[in-house]
Amino acid sequence: MLVLVTYDVSTLSSAGQRRLRLASKLCQSYGQRVQNSVFECVVDAAQLTLLKIKLGEIINPDEDSLRIYQLGNHYKNKVEHIGVKPSLDLEGPLIM
């Protein structure tokens, strides 16, 4: 399923920058960064549980806001993009 992770963290502090970097690295192991603080991850139920646990260990719940949206398996016509940085098709063929 496609899971959207949006992470609002103050990057004015180096600790905030570090948390965003860690969350970005984690999310990118399941998918891609489509905007500065928006990640699209393709996961199954077990991976989603693990992703949530790991994200919970990274964020500072007193300062940061993390939201997770489940878009299900049939998401291709539910996502639209306007402007720069269009995303890859995560499940499409890999052209070398």
Place this chain on the structure above:
Amino acid sequence: MLVLVTYDVSTLSSAGQRRLRLASKLCQSYGQRVQNSVFECVVDAAQLTLLKIKLGEIINPDEDSLRIYQLGNHYKNKVEHIGVKPSLDLEGPLIM
């Protein structure tokens, strides 16, 4: 249906700040701002069409990235929040 609008715009310039303000004001007329650049809007199909047209007029497609995700009508168990700034229930009773 719930529609998620994520808007990545450089706020280093005053023009970028202005576009984010305008997009925020527009999206908040259909819902709420849940993170700095993430908006949840509850709209019907006609409102969604209108929202996209208006957002298209605000953003600069050469600089900004706008993504729109449709979460459907049964979205309450598809959204999770961790950390600060939990969102309101947009369709819940209004307690005065």
